[in-house]
Amino acid sequence: MSETVRLDRVEEITLDRVRHVALLARLELGEEEAVRFSRELTGIMTHINKLGELDLEGVEPTSHAIPTANVFREDTARPGLSNDEGLANAPEKDEGCFKVPQII
Amino acid sequence: MSFPTAHDLIARLEAGETTARQAAEASLATIERQNPQLNALLAVTAEQALADADAADARRQAGKPLSRLDGVPIAVKDNMCTRGVPTTCASRILENFRPPYDATAVRKLREAGAVLLGKANLDEFAMGSSNEFSAFGPARNPWNPECVPGGSSGGSAVAVASGMVPWSLGSDTGGSIRQPASFCGVVGMKPTYGRVSRYGLVAFASSLDQIGPFAQTVEDAALLLETIAGHDPLDSTSSTVDVPKYSETVRNGSLKGLKIGRPVEFFDVQGVDPEVTAALNAALDKAASEGAEIIDVHMPIATEYAVSAYYIIAAAEASSNLARYDGAHYGFRAPDTADIVEMFSKSRAQGFGAEVKRRIMLGTFVLSAETFDAYYVRAQKARTLIQRDYREALEKVDVIAAPTAPTAAFPLGSKLEDPVQMYLADIFTLSLNLAGYCGLSLPVGRTSAGLPIGLQLFGGAFEETRLLQAAWQVEQVVK
Numbered sequence: 251m252s253e254t255v256r257l258d259r260v261e262e263i264t265l266d267r268v269r270h271v272a273l274l275a276r277l278e279l280g281e282e283e284a285v286r287f288s289r290e291l292t293g294i295m296t297h298i299n300k301l302g303e304l305d306l307e308g309v310e311p312t313s314h315a316i317p318t319a320n321v322f323r324e325d326t327a328r329p330g331l332s333n334d335e336g337l338a339n340a341p342e343k344d345e346g347c348f349k350v351p352q353i354i
Numbered sequence: 355m356s357f358p359t360a361h362d363l364i365a366r367l368e369a370g371e372t373t374a375r376q377a378a379e380a381s382l383a384t385i386e387r388q389n390p391q392l393n394a395l396l397a398v399t400a401e402q403a404l405a406d407a408d409a410a411d412a413r414r415q416a417g418k419p420l421s422r423l424d425g426v427p428i429a430v431k432d433n434m435c436t437r438g439v440p441t442t443c444a445s446r447i448l449e450n451f452r453p454p455y456d457a458t459a460v461r462k463l464r465e466a467g468a469v470l471l472g473k474a475n476l477d478e479f480a481m482g483s484s485n486e487f488s489a490f491g492p493a494r495n496p497w498n499p500e501c502v503p504g505g506s507s508g509g510s511a512v513a514v515a516s517g518m519v520p521w522s523l524g525s526d527t528g529g530s531i532r533q534p535a536s537f538c539g540v541v542g543m544k545p546t547y548g549r550v551s552r553y554g555l556v557a558f559a560s561s562l563d564q565i566g567p568f569a570q571t572v573e574d575a576a577l578l579l580e581t582i583a584g585h586d587p588l589d590s591t592s593s594t595v596d597v598p599k600y601s602e603t604v605r606n607g608s609l610k611g612l613k614i615g616r617p618v619e620f621f622d623v624q625g626v627d628p629e630v631t632a633a634l635n636a637a638l639d640k641a642a643s644e645g646a647e648i649i650d651v652h653m654p655i656a657t658e659y660a661v662s663a664y665y666i667i668a669a670a671e672a673s674s675n676l677a678r679y680d681g682a683h684y685g686f687r688a689p690d691t692a693d694i695v696e697m698f699s700k701s702r703a704q705g706f707g708a709e710v711k712r713r714i715m716l717g718t719f720v721l722s723a724e725t726f727d728a729y730y731v732r733a734q735k736a737r738t739l740i741q742r743d744y745r746e747a748l749e750k751v752d753v754i755a756a757p758t759a760p761t762a763a764f765p766l767g768s769k770l771e772d773p774v775q776m777y778l779a780d781i782f783t784l785s786l787n788l789a790g791y792c793g794l795s796l797p798v799g800r801t802s803a804g805l806p807i808g809l810q811l812f813g814g815a816f817e818e819t820r821l822l823q824a825a826w827q828v829e830q831v832v833k
Contacts, residue, residue, distance in 0.1 A: 315790025
């Protein structure tokens with residue numbers, strides 16, 4: 251897959267690409283906004299393409315700077331939020347549940 | 355501008371010369387006078403603060419203060435959860451959000467008796483370098499209200515620099531404590547990743563975020579850090595490394611023989627204001643005349659590639675973390691949507707501001723299948739090399755000195771139209787978060803226009819004791 255993107259040239263983030271990414275991000279964009287993002291993201295990626303200069307052959311990726319190991323806690327019951335507390339910030343609720351528009 | 359430090363206030367509380375109530379009232383009076391112009395605090399918790407102050411006075415009267423800082427006022431950046439008190443992240447999407455719990459750092463403050471005065475302004479979701487991306491208007495720089503205070507923790511810096519509170523908490527993902535500290539002429543510290551629990555800190559980039567102190571002095575920062583640091587079962591990335599009493603040893607260092615690294619490439623970056631360079635060199639000269647050894651070190655990758663690696667990694671993590679704002683469980687929901695996907699897309703479109711959307715778009719783009727290896731994995735590999743730059747430099751020296759920002763505070767509006775220029779304002783701070791190590795900014799001078807200039811010091815992982823000692827020494831020689 252990495253073949254599809256080359257860092258030795260500037261890739262234009264086209265309007266179609268912007269619309270596709272916005273769909274993935276669940277972000278409704280107006281026409282003007284999409285045009286602006288196409289321009290701005292292209293500008294940002296042009297700068298970011300600098301990474302293409304680095305020789306990264308054999309370098310391990312770092313996801314966390316400070317080494318961490320997975321931590322398991324004891325599987326014991328402890329008090330959590332009550333139903334009322336959990337729903338206190340809900341935009342809409344009904345019968346102790348979060349209410350949302352129709353899904354299916 | 356100079357105001358009583360937290361240590362001054364503690365000494366007066368201990369001597370019975372003042373009360374927590376008087377301290378809270380003085381803070382509230384300053385807030386009332388200054389906040390309408392400076393917009394440092396988004397919420398002021400006056401009533402609760404006075405009640406908490408009275409309780410602190412009663413404890414001290416009974417000879418049972420909770421800690422040394424029982425009754426001392428504080429402000430907290432508005433991306434840390436405060437039970438029942440609005441926590442907005444300066445975003446419309448969380449405008450009416452009242453968390454059902456306290457962040458661990460906030461809980462520790464309460465357990466120490468600190469009196470929460472208010473929630474500090476920030477760039478929306480801590481994304482920005484000027485505080486101009488706050489949905490509730492920018493905070494302004496107390497040294498010149500036409501200039502930005504820096505960001506994203508602008509409000510926390512302004513609250514200290516204008517005397518509203520003696521100290522405050524911010525969060526630093528790519529410089530968001532150190533850069534506003536530099537712009538506002540106060541001390542601001544990013545601890546080592548994992549030193550302070552992130553539980554209840556609204557996530558921006560989880561592998562980079564860290565809570566830290568703002569204060570007027572290094573000694574105050576040391577005391578505040580030891581109060582909030584430590585392992586927390588609620589944050590599995592918080593470290594089990596013991597927390598030393600930083601405040602008790604902060605004066606024990608010496609400039610004699612202290613090795614201060616000077617990263618040659620940092621000082622060669624184009625666009626650094628000559629007044630900034632001059633102030634830094636003057637500070638280092640003073641340290642050298644007291645016996646410090648200034649040693650050239652090389653950090654080429656941390657200088658040249660940090661901005662690129664950072665904006666890929668931070669945006670990627672942000673796009674994932676901010677997926678939770680969907681209008682379903684809490685926060686803003688767009689009205690009158692036909693189905694749930696439209697509810698998600700419209701709530702997010704109307705709830706997020708421009709910079710947050712830009713980063714979500716950038717992050718989603720670099721994480722998408724076609725680009726993942728080319729950008730995200732590449733940035734993670736660059737991160738390895740950036741950390742190596744730090745590690746190798748710190749093998750040769752005790753601490754590293756660098757500019758905090760290329761310039762002093764810039765005018766409001768001057769970088770708003772160009773995201774890349776705004777991102778470059780963080781060129782000297784971003785790499786530290788990628789490396790995970792600790793660092794701080796302390797004021798060392800002012801420009802001819804009277805704006806503060808900060809010097810940044812870096813230390814190794816969990817080397818806060820040594821970093822604070824070195825900073826205290828430098829603070830004394832530049833006074």
